[in-house]
Amino acid sequence: MDKIQHKFVEVKGMKLHVAEIGSGATAVMFLHGFPEIWYTWRHQMVSVASCGYRAITPDYRGYGLSDPPPEPEKASLIDFVTDVVAILDVLNISKVFLVGKDFGAPIAYLIDILHPKRVSGIVSLGMPFMPPRPTHNSLPEGFYCSRWKEPGRAEADFCRFDAKTVVRNIYILFSKNEIPIARENQEIMDMVEPSAPLPAWFTEEDLAIYGALYEKSGFQTALQVPYRSMHKPPVNIPDLKIEVEAPTLLIMGEEDYVFKIPGLEDYIRSGEVKTFIPKLETIYLPEGSHFVQEQFPDQVNHLILTFLSTHS
Template sequence: MEKIEHSYLIINDLRLHIALVGKGEYGDVILLHGFPEIWYSWRYQMLALAEAGFRAIAPDCRGYGLSGQPPELEKASWEDLTNDLLGILDTLNIPKAFLVGKDFGIKPANEFSILHPDRVLGVITLNVPFSPISRSLDSLPKGFYVPRWQEPGRAEKDFGRFEVKRVVRNIYILFCGNELQVAEEDQEIMDLVEPSTLLPPWLTEDDLAAYAALYENSGFSYPLQMPYRSVPEEV
């Protein structure tokens, strides 16, 4: 079985980390992660794609994992992610690619396919449906994680009470429940998870350690800005 390799590309003045594997006889597949994720989320799919004859490429989104941090968080935009995707294809001399997006990764995948249809072989999206029309998030409960994390400083204070590994653990437990919980007015999102709650069976302690190490490197400042605090004006 081929081994996943790692490289860095200078894209739009940022050093972006990519993981890649496969010869690409049948084309290239770009895998775009969501939150709280990194390239590592695609490790099994990457190996399966390589075995099937594709080259799998999973970047760490700017501000995530081992990729560089944008200098001005408040100016983060979805256009940045679309431009980064174009830069990756150009730098790797990929004329056309299949795009796979999960969670917020679907937005740059969808927008790229609209802006650059000549560079796309197909688009696969997971978790979030395509939404071409702007919609308000005002209907969400105020104690839901999305509006809570949109509040400047609130999530930082909430997360700051714990080590990074505990934060990532709590988010995954929260996200994999049958129903997403809503916090009371005097309750924080991290408090919704009981410390004794077990990890879901598909997430091992080694996996958790891998995620935690990369979020310790990147921090949560950009991941909270993109996608959560960039949602109101552009969803």
């Protein structure tokens, strides 16, 4: 960890934080989800760098150590896509492997769709490629995405606690195999008892690092992207060929709550997802949660390194 270097890259007047380790000719960029920041990829960065790759992990605008966007309430997924490509340009990286977790995976997919010559391959964790379509309509009102999409609802819920406690509660909820759905008169944060333990693979030291970074950034941009912008098409999709051309590895934990979203498990297991990603391989990790990269780092590192060596 102490060999990971930190720098800031200026993009559109914002200073975006980038963690980096390794000096290999082949670059691997890691894209985090929520409630994560660059630190979520600590195990993977060290692993790929030790095998001769250059590992790069940004904090998106408004996340971690990066500057917030000038108007956080207007931020969109395509802004993050544009930022990632701009970071590659500043670092003089013409082609890259992308590893995306949670909503970091759609960012990787969009980069391939919009800039296919820049992508050598994609590894996605916890989130398959999803074509533009209505989602979550069959889930109850207490579904966490629905609650967090409502302006002011999450802010009022979160502000009762410090940032460390908010991250703690989300990690506990998201590491279970059931979709977080609150009762009608219950807030999402109240779904976790104060005495509930952290997952065994997530330490108090890890939590302190996350908490400090969210104390700095707050949750405003994180609530906007992905939750409050997810219903808006990130680009003019009808003008695009909706297909991911790059070879792609999808890693899913068998106990990931995402499988409980109506229709998603069948979409993945039936192979329908390959309609949009012809060069897709899917691997399931027994007992894996939504955070397999932190829960089972050795297994995930092996899968990533095998993919990289196969497609480099």
